[in-house]
Amino acid sequence: MRPPKDLTELSVQEFDLERTLGCGQIFHAMSLPGPSGPGWQVLVDHEPIFLCQRGEILLVTAGHEATARNYLALDHPLETVYAAFPTDPFSQAALTACRGLRILRQPLWECLATFITSPMKQVAHIRQISLHLRERFGCPVRGSLINAYPSATRLAETSEDALRACGLGFRARSLFATAKAIACGSFDLTALDALPTDKARTLLCELPGVGRKVANCVLLFACERLDAVPVDVWMARILQAMRKKKSTPLELERFSRRRFGAYAGYIQQYLFHHARMTKSLPKP
């Protein structure tokens, strides 16, 4: 995508584009040199959007302002999230370092599929797999560098081996099986919206390749459940350092929900990103 000539200026407060796109919740954003400084291209389903931030001005492809506002969750009450941050030095450092990071509103299938490909993979490699799947099976989009994320139906008509050839390893079986379950209608993703979080999580965990951690990623990043806390190896180390008592991942998840409150998932993302960027943990 060439940066579009027609850009609309949006006024934004408490927003940081680079942190939001780069904190490990989406895996496809492409950085581009723009007409007025560097920017990013993202795809929201089949809608290509160019974004470029200069202070409290966000430049957005004209005609796509409403999609951008929703995708970037510019309506989330970050001051309320900040007020709920713990006061220990590590948490406050994470807040300072990540201020303006927002939890995106991701397309549901893309989010589910990419996190099925995530177990025992580093963020950079999840991105590589995601781009490979888009390149091989996704629909081209006019004006976009990258293809749309392939639908469940499209992946269901490929094969486990074809997915394996995209570097998925043992995750190929899970992604293929889940794609088939959704394509044939035996699992209805649209039913998640109406369910309380615990029921939605239980339902998601019925899908191949979806355990509690991946389910919590989907709930947080695509289902607006901002209290859902994915506990990966990084979060386990962070939360274990905050809680002296030796704990299982599930205990740490509940601990974080009690400690952090209704925006526990949001706070989790700040702690996760900060720990990864600085390779540091809270003092035990």
Added chain:
DNA sequence: TGCCAGGCCAAAT
């Protein structure tokens, strides 16, 4: 080289 990565699953205790 060896170790680790935004885990999941089934088998064994």
Added chain:
DNA sequence: ATTTGGCATGGC
């Protein structure tokens, strides 16, 4: 109910 081992791949 809880713990353990296997699973593919790539980066440092």
